[in-house]
Amino acid sequence: MSLWDGAEITVLGAGVAGLAVATALAQRxxxxxxxxxxxxxxxxxAGLQISPNGGRVLAAxxxxxxxxxxxPASRAVVLRNHFDGAERLRMRLPDPGPGPATLMVHRADLIEALAGAARGAGVQIRLLxxxxxxxIEGDGQPVIRLxxxxxxxxxxxxxxxxLHSPTRRAVLAGAGAGRPFxxxxVAWRTLVPGRSDDPPEASVYMGPGRHLVSYPLRGxxxxxxxxxxxRTGWTEEGWHHADxxxxxQRAFSNFAPEVRGWLGEAREVYLWGLFRHAVPVTWHRGRAVLIGDAVHPTLPFLAQGxxxxxxxxxxxxxCLAAADETGAAFAAYQAAREVRVRKLVTGATANARAYHLRPGPVRTLAHAGLSALNRLAPDAVRRRFDWIYDYDPTAGAWQAVAEARTQAASSTHTGT
Ligand SMILES: Cc1cc2nc3c(=O)[nH]c(=O)nc-3n(C[C@H](O)[C@H](O)[C@H](O)COP(=O)(O)OP(=O)(O)OC[C@H]3O[C@@H](n4cnc5c(N)ncnc54)[C@H](O)[C@@H]3O)c2cc1C
Incomplete structure (x- = not known):
């Protein structure tokens, strides 16, 4: 007898998180x-990089x-000088063997595959x-008002x-995680035509006060x-502001020729402000629980949202499968996830600062350091991210709890 026998489960939201959790539940x-x-x-x-930790869930x-x-399966992440595209550091991604690679995925293809799997497993997707x-009522009963x-x-x-989750507002019930700031x-996103012989790798062009990330999609x-x-001012958070x-093109007009060439082909461009959100201490209340961006939106600089x-x-x-009571399952879920999630959200924030160094001694030293590292120990940088990519969420909730504890012990050494 499991917690969901005879139960009516509602998932709010048909994004990556909602479709994945609905499929996993229905398949069981x-x-x-x-x-x-x-x-x-x-x-x-738009594109997404799905690293092996996420790929293991897609495989399951x-x-x-x-x-x-x-x-395309990514072979490397390459940090480059903004003005000439010269390589500063090449982080080679290991050959995944039979396991999942880091995939550079069109978001629509990911959603379409997940929605197909959900429907195939018997999930009812109700649109509009x-x-x-x-x-959430006093006895824990969730009530949804359409x-x-x-x-x-x-x-x-x-x-x-x-991001603007109504469920989050109910779960936090006023004891919020503070206002986002x-x-x-700000970030623009756009898709431009590619070439099938483009190398399967992500490039990061690092300039003073700005950077640009680019990689191929769809073969x-x-x-x-x-x-x-x-920028100093911006008010709204969201993905859909056309620009x-x-x-x-003007903002990146002093970037490398290949960057200017790509941007010259941009036709549909969206701009949005990047906001930081504190990860709340409460992830569940009564018989309601939060997952994905509803609980821990992150800056995109580690590509982990x-x-x-x-x-x-x-x-x-x-956790729901292993517990015999909903509250215990939700508490185990939060315990298994919280330390890792906090570490990833903090790491993403730190990365932005590193990319945007202004011209001067600090930038010169940092770039020289990257070049030296590239020559002397090319895999050292990648190994600093092993804790992200090697994690296997499908290895069982209890392993996840154990890993959360290990990460808690080592969380003073983040530095990504
Ligand atoms: C520029 C950028 C690049 C990124 N790159 C990467 C990357 O390379 N790798 C990576 O892992 N992550 C990346 N991310 C992060 C990633 O896109 C998000 O973390 C992820 O999409 C969150 O998924 P979600 O399902 O939690 O939320 P969402 O995708 O936002 O889905 C929420 C769903 O809920 C629905 N919904 C919301 N409110 C209501 C309501 N009131 N009623 C009914 N339905 C509602 C919405 O319509 C939506 O379908 C990036 C993000 C950005 C901004």
Whole structure:
């Protein structure tokens, strides 16, 4: 007898987190409904790097091969000088052997594969279900109020409703994680045509006050670009603010010729402000729990937001399967996840500062140091990220708890 026998489970949000957790539950026999406000399951045109830690979850859900058929497997992350593209550091990614590689994935392909798996496992995906608010009653009963006025009272609610999560507001119940604050950085994203002979690697062009990340997608036919600039003012957080490509081109007009060439082909460009969010101390209340960006939105500088969402989904289902009471399952889930998540969110923040050094002695020294490291110990940098990529969330919730404890003991040595 498991916690979900005879239970009605509702997942709010059909993003990476929601579709992954719904699929994992349904594949183990649960009856799951996903509520999504959009009129169709679709994603913005942009890329994601799914590293082996997230890839292991995709493999366990049975969708890894479908995604890998189109997504180039990354061989390296290369740090470059902004003005001439010269290599400063090449972080070679190890040959994954039979295990998952780091995939450079079009977001729409990931969502399509997950939605197919969810439906195949019997998940009901209900579209046009915009949720106005969520409440958790005194006995722990979650109540969902739809914008249309309808009320739903599921046995269990999983809030996978992203950055502006109504479930998060109910779980935190006023004892919030503080207001998000603007980091002083904005980011553009765009897709441009690629070439099938482009090397399968991610390049980071590091300039004073700005940097640009680019990698190929869909067998090289497309190129993903995320360009970050420091700015003093911005008010909104979100992915969908269209901008004029000329502004992006101007901001990066002193970057390497290949960068200027890519940006010259940009037609549809989006700009958004980057905000920092504190990870809350409460991840669940009553019979409601949070996963993915709903609980720990992160800056994109370690490329781990979607990977963490996949990890959360698998570990939560493992914890529900191992416990005989919902509160205990949610507490085990938070214990298994919290230390790792905090370390990743902090690490992503630190990376942005390192990329944007201004001209002067610190930048000269830092770049010389990177070049020396590149010559003398090319794999040393990569090994600093092993704790991210080697983690296997599918190895069992109890291993996850043990790993969380080990990471707690070593969390003073982050430095990524
Ligand atoms: C520029 C950039 C680059 C990134 N690159 C990477 C990367 O390389 N690798 C990586 O791992 N991560 C990356 N990320 C992070 C990653 O995109 C997010 O962490 C991830 O998509 C979060 O997934 P989610 O399912 O938790 O939330 P979301 O994708 O936001 O999904 C939430 C869903 O809930 C629905 N919803 C919300 N509110 C309601 C409501 N009231 N009613 C009904 N439905 C609702 C939404 O419509 C949406 O479908 C990047 C992020 C950015 C900004």
């Amino acid at each position: 026999g649960a009856a799951v409904t996903v509520l999504e406000r959009a009129e169709e399951i679709r994603e913005v045109g 859900l049975g969708v890894y091969d479908q995604i890998a058929a189109e997504a 279900q915009a949720v106005d608010s969520v409440e 914008l249309t006025g309808g009320l739903l009272r599921p046995d269990l609610l999983i809030g996978a409703d992203g 603007f980091t002083g950085q 090289g036919r497309l190129r993903n670009i995320v360009a970050v600039e420091e 004029d490509p000329a502004r992006l 979607a990977n963490m969402a996949l990890e959360d989904a698998w570990v939560l289902v493992d």
